[in-house]
Amino acid sequence: MFDLIEAWLLRPNFLAFVILFLWGLYIMVARPNLVKKLIGLYIVQTSVLLFFIALSAKTGATVPVLVSAADAVQAAAYANPLPHVLTLTAIVVQVATLGVSLALVAVIYRTYGTLDEENILKKLE
Amino acid sequence: MSEHLPVLIFLSPLMTAIILPVVGLAHREWSRPLALAAVSVMTVLSLINLVVVIRHGTMRYTFSGWAAPLGIEWVDDGLASLLMIMVSVLSFLAMIHAGFAEPSSLGGRVVPYYALILLLIAALTGIVFSGDLFNVFVFLEVGALSAYALVGIEGGKALVSAFRYLILGTLGSSLYLLGVAYCYAVTGTLNMMDLAERVPELLLSKAIVGGLIFLFLGLGIKMAIVPLHGWLPDAYTHAPDAVSPFLASLSTKVALIAWVRIMFWVVGANAEIDHVPVLFLLEEVGSVAAVVGAVLALTQSELKRIFAYGGISHIGLILIGVSLGNRTGFAGGVFYLINDAVLQAALFFLAGVACVRYGVRTLDDVRRVRGYTPWMTGALVVMAMAMVGFPPTGGFFGKWYIILGALEARNYLSVGAVVVATLLTLAYWVRILERVFHSGRPSPGQTQGQASAAPPLDLPVALKVSVGTVSAAIILLGLSSDPIIGFLRTVAVPPGL
Incomplete structure (x- = not known):
């Protein structure tokens, strides 16, 4: 039990990921306001990005730029660049999602005059 | 030429989707012929592709000359070529039909409608061909984003359904991305062939098992497997008549195909986790x-x-x-x-x-x-x-x-x-x-x-x-x-x- 807790506390970035992910999920489920749901969704997406970045974090590592071709490459000395690249792509995807979702919310607000899910459902009937 | 077929099949709807809004500014009535032309080119290329695959076997396409584990790879094998015929022929039929069903229900949004449909088709093509876990994620998102917009394109009741679809669909993609992160953390690779060499030995690792579960959950939302199907009935019922045939016939099936790829080409058919066969x-x-x-x-x-x-x-x-x-x-x-x-x-x-x-x-x-x-x-x-x-x-x-x-x-x-x-x-x-x-x-x-x-x-x-x-x-x-x-x-x- 204590080992487990210790293992968690030694990896605060992963702990932060779990908290953010669940927090976002909770906001998505519990809040009736559509914009707040989107904020929850955004937190979930960002927490996954944090997870990616946490994977590549390394103590004492530097940016992966090869200074001279003559030296042998020491993989341990560089931070892994691939998760960063993936994160960058995922951010682009996330921004696009946010754009589409905000556009949808804007049209919903113009159509129904409210952002509260329960009120919208009432108006639908 | 024939080695570029998979990409040409993908590019014909994608490029048209990009050109269409520009052309549509001046000539709205051109959007339909353009879109139909793109899909017919795609259908013809898919048929040629099937013949080529039958003659010469599986093709592996690498982008910008980066070989497989480093670069992104597309796999054009028997399954992919057959499914491409399904995707392109059905897109063609659905688009022809949409032309007769669309005018009253879409109003002035004909140009964005055709652009989004083409984008959706391009994304489905990408998922069918892709041999790279992260590449599949990107195409899942491209397809899903066009689908959200298409469901809501008519306004009215469909907007709320589109929003729900968006929330659940994006959650699905996030779960999929999380699964990719787990698999990457353990194996250090995203290429499916490369993963296939490492994953079967690692099935005792909790991270791999967790990653696979997240991958399945994410794709499960996309393919609307019970009990993750909540978004589907509303979205399909309220979507415009010109849109629902595309979504109903293609998008869930292609998500299922993405899982089939991962299941058989990465995890392996005989995989067992703690003596329980995954297939079971x-x-x-x-x-x-x-x-x-x-x-x-x-x-x-x-x-x-x-x-x-x-x-x-x-x-x-x-x-x-x-x-x-x-x-x-x-x-x-x-x-x-x-x-x-x-x-x-x-x-x-x-x-x-x-x-x-x-x-x-x-x-x-x-x-x-x-x-x-x-x-x-x-x-x-x-x-x-x-x-x-x-x-x-x-x-x-x-x-x-x-x-x-x-x-x-x-x-x-x-x-x-x-x-x-x-x-x-x-x-x-x-x-x-x-x-x-x-x-x-x-x-x-x-x-x-x-x-x-x-x-x-x-x-x-x-x-x-x-x-x-x-x-x-x-x-x-x-x-x-x-x-x-x-x-x-x-x-x-x-x-x-």
């Missing part, structure tokens, strides 16, 4: 989905909702088929997938036409138009036969091979699930057809009044042709099941089966 678990999930989906379909009263839940049930059947662990079951499952794609397109064509032309939404409305529409009634009977699984429709042969595969695997539970789902399907079709053919006069009074109010207008020829073509395709698929099943059992077979 999937087949159980499929059995539950097949039966529950059909039960839910039986409880609906709106036509489109019945069809939507029928589709959910069929996703379960396909999952049973591909997870039986033998060639017969796999071929049956994929054949049923192709059949179901055609069938769902046909059903939503019909539901759209019935709704727009005759105002038929619910089961009770069906009674009102009895006798006016022999053409539609004929199509409906063909679809019913295909959905329940009577010969000579494609549905019969798909189910036949799935059951044969299940018997071969001595998996009597899934035989039972297929049979129960079929009986339930029969039950909800009886509910529909009873209202079409019931001999007694409809309940007097209100129905009579409505019938005289609605003139017995005939369908335009174009709609007759499009509904007739897909109905014919269903039967044609059944008649040509032998070569397709043969192809699936020999050329498109995954490793390890």
Whole structure:
């Protein structure tokens, strides 16, 4: 039990990921306001990005730029660049999602005059 | 030239989707011919691609000359080439049909409609070909974003459904991305071939198992497997009639194909986690989905909702088929997938036409138009036969091979699930057809009044042709099941089966 807790506390970035992910999920489920749901969704997406970045974090590592071709490459000395690249792509995807979702919310607000899910459902009937 | 085929197939809808809004600014009426041209080019290229793959075997396409584990790789094998034909031909048919269904319902949004549809088709192509986990994620998102916009393009009630679809769909993609992160953390690679060398030995690692579960959950939301199907019925019911055939026939099936790729080409058919075969678990999930989906379909009263839940049930059947662990079951499952794609397109064509032309939404409305529409009634009977699984429709042969595969695997539970789902399907079709053919006069009074109010207008020829073509395709698929099943059992077979 204590080992487990210790293992968690030694990896605060992963702990932060779990908290953010669940927090976002909770906001998505519990809040009736559509914009707040989107904020929850955004937190979930960002927490996954944090997870990616946490994977590549390394103590004492530097940016992966090869200074001279003559030296042998020491993989341990560089931070892994691939998760960063993936994160960058995922951010682009996330921004696009946010754009589409905000556009949808804007049209919903113009159509129904409210952002509260329960009120919208009432108006639908 | 032929080695660039997969990319050309992908680029023709993508480039047109980018050009279309620019051209559409000045000439809105050009958008439809342009889009149709793109999809026809794509169909022709897919056919050539199939021939090339049969002649020369699997093609592996690497982008910008970066070889496989470092760069992104596309795999153009038997399965992908066959499914590309499905995607392109159905897109072509659905787009032709959309032209006749669209003008009234889309208003001035014709240009964005065609651009988004092409983007969706391009994304589906990418998912079918991609041999890289992260690349699949990108295409899943591109396709999903166009789908959200398409569902809401008409405004009104569909907006709320589109928003729900967006929330759940994006959650699905996030879960998928999380699964990719887990797999990457353990193996250090994203290429499926590279992963396939490392994953089977690592199945005791909790991170890999967790990652696979997240991958399945993410794709499960996309393919609407019970109990992750909540977004689908609303989205399909409220989506414009020009949109729902595309979504219903293609997007869920392609998500399922993405999982089939991961399951067979990465994890391996014989994978076991703690002595439990992974395929066995999937087949159980499929059995539950097949039966529950059909039960839910039986409880609906709106036509489109019945069809939507029928589709959910069929996703379960396909999952049973591909997870039986033998060639017969796999071929049956994929054949049923192709059949179901055609069938769902046909059903939503019909539901759209019935709704727009005759105002038929619910089961009770069906009674009102009895006798006016022999053409539609004929199509409906063909679809019913295909959905329940009577010969000579494609549905019969798909189910036949799935059951044969299940018997071969001595998996009597899934035989039972297929049979129960079929009986339930029969039950909800009886509910529909009873209202079409019931001999007694409809309940007097209100129905009579409505019938005289609605003139017995005939369908335009174009709609007759499009509904007739897909109905014919269903039967044609059944008649040509032998070569397709043969192809699936020999050329498109995954490793390890």
